[in-house]
Amino acid sequence: MTKYIAKIGLEMHCEVSETNSKVFSSAANTYSEKPNTNVRPLDMAFPGTLPVVNKQAVRMALMASMILNCSQPEYMYFERKNYYYPDLPKGFQLTQETKPIPVGIYGRVSYECDGEIKTVRINNLHLEEDAASLDHFYDTSNIDYNRAGVPLLELVTEPDLHSAKEAVAFLEHMRSVYQYAGISEADSKKGQIRCDVNVSIMDAELDEFDPNNWGTKIEIKNVNSFGGVRDAINYEIDRQIELKETGQYDEMEQQTRRWDEESGTTIFMRSKVDAIDYKYFVEPNIPKYKISQKWLDEIRSSIPELAMDRKNKYIDGYGLSAYDAGVLVKEKAISDYYEECVKTGIDAKVAANWVTVNIIGELNKEDISINDFYLTPTMLKQITDAISSGLLSSKQAKEVFTKALAEQKEPKNYISQENAQISNEDELTKIIIEILDNSSSQIAQYKNGKDNIFDYFVGQVMKNTCGKANPVLTKEILHRELDKR
Amino acid sequence: MKYMDKSISALHEMLMNKEVTSEQLVEESLSLSHELQEKCNAFVTILDDAKPQTVTDNLLSGIPYGVKDNYSTKGILSTGSSNTLKDYVPFFDATAIEKLNEAGAVKVNKTALDEFGMGGTGTTCHTGIVKNPWDPTRMCAGSSAGSAAAVAFGVYPYALGSDTGDSIRKPAAYCGIVGYKPTYGMISRYGLFAFASSLDHCGVLTRNVKDAAIVVDTMKGLDPKDMTSWDSSKINLQKACTGDVKGKKICYIKELVDKNRYKNASKELLEHLDNFYKTIEIARNLGIEVDEVSVDEKLLNAIPAVYVVISCAEATSNMSNLTGIIFGPRGQGDNYIDMMKDHRTKGFSPLIKRRFVIGSYVLQKENQERYFKNAQRVRRLVVDCWKELYKTYDAVILPVGTGPAKPLEGSVDILDKNTAVLEEHLQIGNFGGFPSITIPNGFINGLPVGVNLTGNCYDDENVLNLAYALENAMEYKDQIAKEVL
Numbered sequence: 001m002t003k004y005i006a007k008i009g010l011e012m013h014c015e016v017s018e019t020n021s022k023v024f025s026s027a028a029n030t031y032s033e034k035p036n037t038n039v040r041p042l043d044m045a046f047p048g049t050l051p052v053v054n055k056q057a058v059r060m061a062l063m064a065s066m067i068l069n070c071s072q073p074e075y076m077y078f079e080r081k082n083y084y085y086p087d088l089p090k091g092f093q094l095t096q097e098t099k100p101i102p103v104g105i106y107g108r109v110s111y112e113c114d115g116e117i118k119t120v121r122i123n124n125l126h127l128e129e130d131a132a133s134l135d136h137f138y139d140t141s142n143i144d145y146n147r148a149g150v151p152l153l154e155l156v157t158e159p160d161l162h163s164a165k166e167a168v169a170f171l172e173h174m175r176s177v178y179q180y181a182g183i184s185e186a187d188s189k190k191g192q193i194r195c196d197v198n199v200s201i202m203d204a205e206l207d208e209f210d211p212n213n214w215g216t217k218i219e220i221k222n223v224n225s226f227g228g229v230r231d232a233i234n235y236e237i238d239r240q241i242e243l244k245e246t247g248q249y250d251e252m253e254q255q256t257r258r259w260d261e262e263s264g265t266t267i268f269m270r271s272k273v274d275a276i277d278y279k280y281f282v283e284p285n286i287p288k289y290k291i292s293q294k295w296l297d298e299i300r301s302s303i304p305e306l307a308m309d310r311k312n313k314y315i316d317g318y319g320l321s322a323y324d325a326g327v328l329v330k331e332k333a334i335s336d337y338y339e340e341c342v343k344t345g346i347d348a349k350v351a352a353n354w355v356t357v358n359i360i361g362e363l364n365k366e367d368i369s370i371n372d373f374y375l376t377p378t379m380l381k382q383i384t385d386a387i388s389s390g391l392l393s394s395k396q397a398k399e400v401f402t403k404a405l406a407e408q409k410e411p412k413n414y415i416s417q418e419n420a421q422i423s424n425e426d427e428l429t430k431i432i433i434e435i436l437d438n439s440s441s442q443i444a445q446y447k448n449g450k451d452n453i454f455d456y457f458v459g460q461v462m463k464n465t466c467g468k469a470n471p472v473l474t475k476e477i478l479h480r481e482l483d484k485r
Numbered sequence: 486m487k488y489m490d491k492s493i494s495a496l497h498e499m500l501m502n503k504e505v506t507s508e509q510l511v512e513e514s515l516s517l518s519h520e521l522q523e524k525c526n527a528f529v530t531i532l533d534d535a536k537p538q539t540v541t542d543n544l545l546s547g548i549p550y551g552v553k554d555n556y557s558t559k560g561i562l563s564t565g566s567s568n569t570l571k572d573y574v575p576f577f578d579a580t581a582i583e584k585l586n587e588a589g590a591v592k593v594n595k596t597a598l599d600e601f602g603m604g605g606t607g608t609t610c611h612t613g614i615v616k617n618p619w620d621p622t623r624m625c626a627g628s629s630a631g632s633a634a635a636v637a638f639g640v641y642p643y644a645l646g647s648d649t650g651d652s653i654r655k656p657a658a659y660c661g662i663v664g665y666k667p668t669y670g671m672i673s674r675y676g677l678f679a680f681a682s683s684l685d686h687c688g689v690l691t692r693n694v695k696d697a698a699i700v701v702d703t704m705k706g707l708d709p710k711d712m713t714s715w716d717s718s719k720i721n722l723q724k725a726c727t728g729d730v731k732g733k734k735i736c737y738i739k740e741l742v743d744k745n746r747y748k749n750a751s752k753e754l755l756e757h758l759d760n761f762y763k764t765i766e767i768a769r770n771l772g773i774e775v776d777e778v779s780v781d782e783k784l785l786n787a788i789p790a791v792y793v794v795i796s797c798a799e800a801t802s803n804m805s806n807l808t809g810i811i812f813g814p815r816g817q818g819d820n821y822i823d824m825m826k827d828h829r830t831k832g833f834s835p836l837i838k839r840r841f842v843i844g845s846y847v848l849q850k851e852n853q854e855r856y857f858k859n860a861q862r863v864r865r866l867v868v869d870c871w872k873e874l875y876k877t878y879d880a881v882i883l884p885v886g887t888g889p890a891k892p893l894e895g896s897v898d899i900l901d902k903n904t905a906v907l908e909e910h911l912q913i914g915n916f917g918g919f920p921s922i923t924i925p926n927g928f929i930n931g932l933p934v935g936v937n938l939t940g941n942c943y944d945d946e947n948v949l950n951l952a953y954a955l956e957n958a959m960e961y962k963d964q965i966a967k968e969v970l
Contacts, residue, residue, distance in 0.1 A: 041577055045806035047565065048557040048579055048676040050711050082802050082848070086821045091805020143810075279848035281857065284683035284799060285674075286712055 004201045004244070006237050007214045008167055009159035010229075011196040012174060015130060016060055016151035017184045023129050023151035024051035024094060031190055035144035043132075043148045045089035050285050053078070057151040058103070060183045061127040062291070063299050064153055065104030067177055067306070068122045072296055073101035075288045078127075081278040086143060087131040095128035095154075097280050100288075102126035111173035113166050120170055121158040128152050133191070147191075153183070159198060159214065164233040168226050171195070179332040180306045188225050195223045197259075199236040201244065215240075216249075219256045220266050232259040236266055310335055318348035327356050333370045334360065340377040346384050354380060358401060374408055375401070382411040390423040390470065391415055423470040425477065428461075431469075432477050435460045436485065443485055454478065489513050490639040490965050493544055493696045500540045500547050507537035507547030507591065514549035514593045517640045525616040525638070527631035529554045530562050530595040538589040544699050546589030551635050551644030554595040555602055556687075557676035558582055561592070565601045565678045566610035569807045569832030572814065579676020580711065581645065581687050581704040588703050593641065596631025600834050602649055602680040603800060604628055607656070609834050614893060617659060618966035619932055623890040626659040628652040629690060633660040636690045637966040643691045643700050649680045650792055651885075651911035653688045654923040658885035658935025661925045661964050663956075664690050665697040665949070668942045669918025670715050672701065673708030681799035684792075684915040692963045694924065694953040698722035701945075717943075725946030726953040731772035733951060735938070736878045737765065739777050740785055741907050753888035754904065757934055760927040761884040764936050767958045768882070773951070775882070780870060785906050787863045792912040794847045794860035801844030807832065868917040875941035880948050882938050883910060885923050889932035911937060920945040922952045925961035931969035933961070 019029050025042040032038055042049040058076060065072050077100040080092040096102035107122035132148040134141050155174065161167045175193065178184040186193055200215035207213055218236060223229050236257075243249040254272040282288075305313075307329040314325035329335045334355065341351035359380075363370060383400055386392040392400060392415060404411040422428055435457065436443060446453040461474050488496060488510055499505045518531045528551075540547040552558060555565045557575040559582075564570045578586065585592075597610040607615035607630025615630035617623040618638040625633045629646030633656035636644050646653035648666040657664025666688035677687055689700045702723055707716040740746065744758050765775050809816045809828030816828030833841075847856035874881060887904045914921035919939050926936040938955075940948035956962050 044811050046557075046575065046577075046812065047563075047570065047573070047678040047806065048575075048674075050675050052710060052712055080802055082805060084805065084808065084822070084825060086808075086810060089806060089811060091808065092802055277850050279802070279845065279850070279853070281798065281802070281848060281853075284681075 003204055004237075004241060005204050005208060006162050006233070007159040007200045007202060007208075008161035008163070008233060009198040010155075010157045010161065010167060010170065011198075012155045012157075012171060013194045013196075014153050014155070014174070014178055014184050014186055015192040016057055016153055017186075017190075017192060018182055019054055019056045019060065019151055021054055021056075022149035023054050023057045023127065025149045026052075027149065029150055032146050035142070035146060038146045039148070043089065043145050045091070051078075051094060051283065053286055054151065057127060059299055060181070061103040061125070061151075061153055062296065063181055063303055064155075064178070064183055065107070065125050066296075066300055067181060067303060068104060068107035068109055068125055068155070070104030070107030070122055070125055072104060073291065075100065075290055076103075077101075077288050078283040078286050079280050080283050081280055083276055083278055085131070086141065087134050087148070089132065089145070089148060093129060093131065094283055094286075096126035098124055100282070109170075109173070111170050113169035118166065118169075120160045123156040123158055125153060125155050128154060153178075159200070159217075164230040164237075167197070167233055168230050171226055171229060176307045176330075176332070180310075181304055191224065193224070195229055196221050197223055197229060197232055197236075199233055199240070201237060201240045216252055216254050218252075218254070218266075220259050221256055221269065223259045228259055228261060231264055232266060235264060239266065307332070307335070310339075314348075314352070318342070318352070320349065320352050324352050324356050327360070328352065331370070337370050337373075337377060341380060344377045344381050346377070346381050350384055351380075354384070358398070362405065374405055375411070379404065379410050382415065386411075386415045390421055393421050393471065396421070421470050422465055422468050423473055425473065428469060428473055429477050429481070431464055432457075432461060432474070432481055435464060436481055443482070446482065447485075454482075457482070487513060489517055489549070489641055490963070491642065492693055492963060493548060493642045493691075493699050496548050496642065497544045497546075507540055510547065511535050511537045511549050511591055511593060514591075514641050517638065518594050518635070521618065521635060521638045521640055525618050525621060525625075525634045526613050527597055527615050527634040527638075528594045529564055529566060529597050529610070529612055529631070532561065532593050532595075535591055535593045538591050541589055543588045543703075545585065545703055547591065549591045549593040549641040550585070550700075551594050551596050551632055551641055552582065552592055553598055553629055553632050553645050553647055555598055555647055555678040555680075556582055556645060557678070558592065558595065561595065563595065563678075564611065566598045566612065567600045567807075567832060567834075567837075568611045569809070569813045569828065571611060573812050575676075577676065580673035580708045582676065584704050584706065590703075594635070596629070596635055596644055598630060598632075598647075598652075599628035600837055601678060601800075601804065602628040602647055602652055602685075603796075603837050603840055605651065605655060607631070607634075608893065609836050611834075616893065617890045618968065619661065620890065620969050622892055622894065623932070624659065624893050626655040626886075626890065629656050629664075632690045633657055633662060633664070634966075636660070636692060637662050639965040642696055643689055645704075646688050646690050647677055647680075648686045648688050648915065649684045649796060650909070650915055653686075653690060654911050654914070654921060654935075654937055655885060657690055657923040658925070658933070658937075659890035660690075661933025661935075661961065661966065662690055662692050663694055663697050663922065663924050663952075664688065664935075665694075665701065665922040665952075666914065666920070667701050667705065667945050668717075668920045670711070670713040671705045671717050671720075671920075671945065673706070673711040673714045675708055675710040679799075679803040681796040682803060683799060684796055684912075686915065686918070692965075694922070694949060694956050694962075695723065695726050697922065698726055698949055698953075717945075720943075720946055722946060722949050725950050727950060728954045728957060730951055730954040732774070733772075733879045733947075734774045734776065734877060735768065735880045735882050735951065736776045736778045736874060737761075737882050738785070738910075739779050740782050741883055741910060747903060749903075751888070753929055756929045757884055757886075757888040760929065760934060761936060764926045764955070764959070765882070768955055771954055771958055773954075776878070778874065784863070784867055784870060785910070788867060788912055788916075789905050789909045791860045791863045791867070791916070792909065793843060794856050795864060797840045797844035798848050798857050798860075799844070801841045801848070804837075804841070864916045867913055871913060871917055871919065871939075872941065875944075879944070880938045880940040880951055882936060884926075885911065885935040885937050889929045889934050911939075914939045918942055920948045922948060924952050924956050924959075925964065926955075926959060927961070933964070
């Protein structure tokens, strides 16, 4: 690879899942397994229906545009992209081309890859509507219009990425942005994230700042997972290098290819000369409207804390390690849970420990999301409070945690005075004196230098108290009482 | 005929005084519908089961009316006079229909139109040619051919129309009645089958100006389902019809009505222009100041081409939903492309196909700048020119077309170069979304001709009042078609 540099650009489509309704119709914008349940007449393009712009969707799109450091337009427009396909009921998609200006142009995003901060230039961000989804069978196809009209944000980067690793790191960064900004769940399992990938390679000795040196751009369509993006890029780089090495690269024309997950290869779809003419024109049913500075200011001031802000707060404010802070912010829902724990009054470090170790472990084991996790922050506090008041040992605390989850009952049901730790010094001293009084031979051995006999005494205390004796206190009293003899 | 030749307010009074019942009106209207259907083929559907409505204070309650078949009517066949929708029964009402339902108006039929409104002859309906009730060897013009024929025949006092180029105002002239399209967006287009969205207007055909005011007062209003609709609650068209027009100023365009400009003019055209000047004198006698103004001929000559380019472009995109997949007869074929092709090939008339080809051509990437974008620029110039006139004048007055209804025999929807602009100038009203009304102003060889008043946007009250005053100064108000032999 040292002979060549890869130039990679991404077109990332992310469904906006957090609006109440679709982007131009009043149908609910909720993910539904049941086909054709979130559909209004516009979503199936019945004659006479008209689009009405969802202000909430525009607001979220403008917020994303601000986070990406793009410029926002003065006027809002939509355009028709005309083509026939069974998943496109109107025969056109409402979208935004770069003229007139979409919700965002010419931005810049920093992201972390292998601990290094890198930058990608954003060409544009636009708001559009999703198509229906198709299920293909042997001789028929089913159409589900639930997805038709769901708001979609398409982000187009400049070819500033150089490897599959960078591309995936960037996508992960963007997923976190969409989640933290409350724009989308950005869940690729639900098909909410889809990418087109542009890949070309150039000779390493040439000037990378001159676009003429970038090589022939190959577009790979419909890559629907981050793993797919990684594999498609790696495959395509290898394929193009192979063409270079065998002298066939110059014959390769600019083209669109398709990522085939099954074979792990990219397959030729069409060359640039066969590119579809989408006959864009401005949607006449949506009058252009001015976006006020006041509204923009309002949106800007309501941008929520993003992952990086929270990470810094955890490190500098709560004294967590960079590693733990990183684990906590990776998924917004987990970070939200953690913040709630701190808010209910659990010590920040104690909460971090519970979340990063026990809770995430449990989520991974059960393969569930934190939203489906039984134990609320308030319930977790029942456990941590019991530890700090000495009612539970840390070992007992874990047992209570497991029991509460298994039986779906609040932890307090398993924490009681009765089986609480014995931390009363007088009570423990009494028990210990009684044990020592009956252990003269063992005391003699201990006094003769057999140090490990100390553990025998601790064992006896535990046996006597059914394991409830406070271990630290037990050791303390034992040392004191043994010294006396 | 006992009742249906009367005006809305006369019928309302009779209903209130119990001189007649809604049931009797509906019965008479249905019987006249069948009579006219025999004679002129004006309807797609006659609603024999139409139910009389309770008479209330609302002027329209209990009174029958007709609906152009490109309005979506719930539970009632709505074809747009196209084979592509020959069995389509919508499950929702157009907003304008909802408003008339609320008023207690009674739909008695769905009227035939040039397929989807794309034509000016009334000869391209999937149910056949619509004939003119004044002379069945002549056309009604279009596209609201059936509505114009029915109102002229006295089937009911009003019928709904739609107007993209002159589709209400020209048939009104050919049938000797009133045709009014208010300012763009005053009546919601939700539920009107789209032809060219930026030019489409809802409107009405009546036999007098006051009836047009009553109906549009009912149909108009801000509609959350149509972003181009606006709040007209302060406008009261009925009240505006006072007949007080002293000191008003109107103008006509020299380049369109100067007889010297038409070499080899037909006798009909000369009579038509003479008749127009007679109307001008009547206006002057009312105390209206009428000026002759000059407009750049180059701009005027561009009007028909601008209309063709913009309307065809929008139409080809708007009608991409007609694929036979979701509604309409499913086409035959081994794949979706062949199925769509089959549906569209069989469904559309040759005229529409020609317009689709033009529309696609002018939107193609390599042609868009030269044709579509330039047409939009010229449209803007024409509108600016008229807005300039409205700084001085309350309205522009011009004759409709080049004479009375044309014979069906040998009729082609192709323009004569010399008179093209005179034939097509009503399109200016659609370019600017201007309120525009045609009223009858005389006869040539026993056939009615019309005159048009077009004013500035939102100035509907003024335009209607001018038409009202002029109508009362002439003797063609409330006329019913009398067959001439």
